[in-house]
Amino acid sequence: MPMPASDAGVLRDPTSPQHVTFLELFFDLVFVFALDRVSQGLIDDLDWLDLLQATVLLPAIWWIWMMTVWMTDRLDPERASTQLTVIGIMLGSLMLASAVPDAFGHRGWFFAGTYVAVQLGRSLYLVVVLRRHELRRRSMRTLFWFAVSAVPWLLGAASSERLRLALWALAITMEYVAARLDFPTPRAGRSPISEWGLAAAHMSERYRQVVIVALGGTIIVAGTTFGASDFGLHSVAALVVSFAVTGLLWRIYIYRAGELMCEALARSANPAHLGRSTAYTHLLIAAAAITVSVADRLVIAQPLARPNAAWTAAIMAGPVLFLLGRARLEYTVFSRVSYSRRIGLAVLVAIAPAMIAVPPLAVAAAMVAILLGVAAGDVAGWRRNPSIPTPPRAAAG
Template sequence: MTDERGAELLRGGGGSHRATFLELFLDVVFVFAFTRVSQRLITDVATGGERLPLELAQTLFLLLALWMVWSLTAWATSHYDPEQPPIQAVMVGSMCGSLVMAVSVPDAYGPHGLSFAAGYVSIQLGRSIYLTVALRRHSQRHLSSRIVVWSAVSAVPWLVGGLVGEDLRLLCWGLALAMDYLGLVIGWPVPRLGRATATAWTVTGEHLAERYQQFTIIALGEMIFVAGVGFSGSDFTLLRWIGLLDAFATTVLLWRIYFHRAGSVLVEAVAEARQPARLGRSATWTHLTMIAGIVTAAVGYEVAIAEPGGHADAVRVAAIVGGPALFVVGRARFEYEVFGRVSRSRVIGLLLLVLGVPLLSRLPLLGIAAGVTAVLTGMAVADALRARGRPPERPASPM
């Protein structure tokens, strides 16, 4: 028997599909969280050393944990009605837990490990328990109850990891993240209930697509923030001014490349898909790739601003070139998800970035950054020339 009070929490056919102000408020917390992740990466790149691979893995795990929190919250507000007080309570709780995670990021593998893990577990487990209770006898409670089981199991290595030493913490949190992402991929199967299929997520496609667009803007804004903070704390030399303007130009180009065609029609693509949840789930991994690329690019350009004439070692080249290259990889997959094809400019641009590393490595850091900006500019110009005089392309997702 379906509980009518539980049914009120689900999104209906009417009402606005736009993101609410409370959701945008949550995004403000993630702007702060991203700056903390970027600062960790900047420190990793600056210090280098034999432990650099482990330190990069540590920062990656923190980014993956933050992305899991944001993406599942976005899916929840696309599945449930964010205007309902119980769902707003979920949002506020997620916001509080995200803030705890964000302030713990710098020393998450030091004295603040338990607070980071507790913030994560409280969101993942608390949200699912709360929704399971709030939905009462409604059939949709089985979706959140599956997540309760998986979150409860993964909470053990999360919390244990917060209590042990740095290297063991990395292993524990790696195991916990593997469990959480595996559950997301296979639908959190549990005995008797089975797994949740993509169709179980009766998401509002327009809302979910808009949330992805907004989060991309957040990441791009964080790139400007990191570059601006790095510049303002240094001497205002001519080379640093050029580096700042180059970082700004790259941010604008990444915005242009993202929203050209595919990014601008994502809402329509998800709305018209036969299985919006399937396309939305695929877009989750695509946007994770692009976000990771943007965060890495922010670190690379901050390093180029700090030391425009600095030596181009492998780590710095990887940050300056690898970030945009990773973004292009995600953007190519994104184009396939929306249109079922990949433009030649994406492939050519990616090849230029990768194959040009030996040549770019001979330049100072600012020269490498300028070379990357030139490749992105060529990609954006190719997009504009291909679209000139043609009607807007309609989405044709193979999903």
Template sequence: MTTSGTSGLLRKLEDVARASFLELFFDVVFVFALRALAQQLFNNLTWSGAFQALVLLVAIAWVWTLTARVTGQLNPRRPPVQLLVLATMVGALVLSAAVPEAFGKTGLVFAVTYLAIQIGRDLFLVVLLRGQEVQHVAARSAIWHAATAVPWLAGAVASGTTRTALWTLAVALIHVAWWFSYPLPGLRRLGGGDLPVGGEYLADRYRAMFVIGLGEVILALGSSLTDRGFAADRTVAFMMTFAVTALIWRIYIFRAGEDIGPAIQASANPDRLGTLAGYAHLVMIASLVTASVGAELVIDDPLGHPRATATVTILGGTALFLAGRTLLQYLVFSSVSRSRVIGLLALACLLPPMLLLPPLINGFAAGAVLTGIVIADNIRVRRHPAPISPPGPHRPSNT
């Protein structure tokens, strides 16, 4: 059932292929968010610090993901929709500002702001979309986000490992709920048709988020060179790190990054494939945040004494990117190229000797692995270009 007062708020699925200017404006906030995450990781470059940064990244990415899915269904030219997005932007800015001390004195600010964004958006949609099917999805989302308020707020008033554990529980709980379509006792399970977002639109939004991640690396490069000066070794480190960033872009976009939209559309379960593609991109965004920190470490002291933290950050960030990109390739083609697996093995084999060498050499080693993958990709596609074939059953072709 629909009502005439709310039907104009929704966009037709087939009409949504690209993000609107409003959505691109919204994305700008997350440049600041990733910068804050990178700084938080840089200042606490330990295993526990990395895990804490991951928890914060998952929470922030979830704000972006749900907002992107909502704007994929709503007409961005309507004032209520614009108000919702702008309010979310303000909340996301506050959320990002709280990141550096989220596991310290600003923990309560982070938790309350996160919950206000998620629950506030859902309640706004419940009121705005009376009579629409999407209203029921928003209501379920609000209930589940309210349930996660317990570990979020309990963690905010706790400290140390207790906060980390409770917040990990909170982000895990909402993702499990989403995976099972926000189940509630006595109510039918939602299907993919209840959460409709076009494949091309999702692909466009995921690519935008990846570009934001690349932008964070570029920002770190420029800022580091500005702060440390144009010494010869730092200039070489700058050029090398930029080349590695360009290789990451090339590997991402080469086929799978471009073809994820058609793959989602071809799948018999596009919402599930779109969700998995989102997780693949989350892994790659995490790798770009790590690469940003690695860039700062390399430019800061290119030929300095070997540091295990620098080596693990540089090679580990590269491996993390390849892992996410490998998952994306599987989702698009139902196969994984050998060059990705060989690249991951090469990085693992390089780790022990690189622990004895300065950061600049670590960066060149990561770049060499990525260069080999780019060359292998070009050779493979000329000989045997893989057809788009997502895992599982496919939709019948219209041709």
């Protein structure tokens, strides 16, 4: 894509190292807090309504992170205006995250208004700063769709709790579907994802970092919950088991597929398309980490509580979501899904009925055993049949 001389200082220099900057690491700090707020809402009152609300709030928070990552992937992060914009988005995200616990209560206007302001503000900045570049058209289409979705966001803020959930679900669905369809805009056409481009090394590193951020949230919850316990034998055992789950999730994620993601993006015929697909994969992994945080709180606070079907589902859901996300990532990198992933998921489904009859600590210990088996299977499978990254010709998403 041609780049006018006047835009030379706006976009990243494709010949320079595509490393993650300190600004981006600083930006991620607020999302440790944001993900913790979502998990806290589930911990405080674990029911189906709270779960549905979390399925709206998490994609909204993720969308802010993802759109900002794509912005810093193309724009020069050392440019003062870009840095100020990212810091402004960070402040807005902090304010939004603070409202998460009461987003469906009396903080609805604050949450929706901040979300709309962040998304429109970033898009408007891109329209202005790219005024002499072809990418400006994509930013204008993005601005259009965030303006359209602002209507149900703001209407939802003025509605009852149930109607708010429906309107906000409509708003976030509109945004994701519009992105999937390349932001079709009246009289302006579409913005093929391929025209945005992608720095493979930068994007893969950002995805790995957000996994660390998400898993870091589980560590915070585990440590905080244990700190409030009696430090008895069962509490110590629960902490060890909870930490083992997080450690195994990290190991399973990074082993080969997470490690070789950069090479897969670089090898892809359409790296931007594959990068977008990978973004949705990591949303699923972030959801898994939030669920694990909820499980950690339950297991450490009451390791020997009477069996409870809802608690059992919460403890098992994290590993299930994670293995599904990891399977999708593996397909993105290698165009296949290993047997260890399939067997692990099958075993989780098979033992679910039996887990309803045992206390939380026993359920969590079973998760450790299954994840340990998956991790060992990954190592054994790789030693038998090492593979090079072979991304699919057309990544879903």
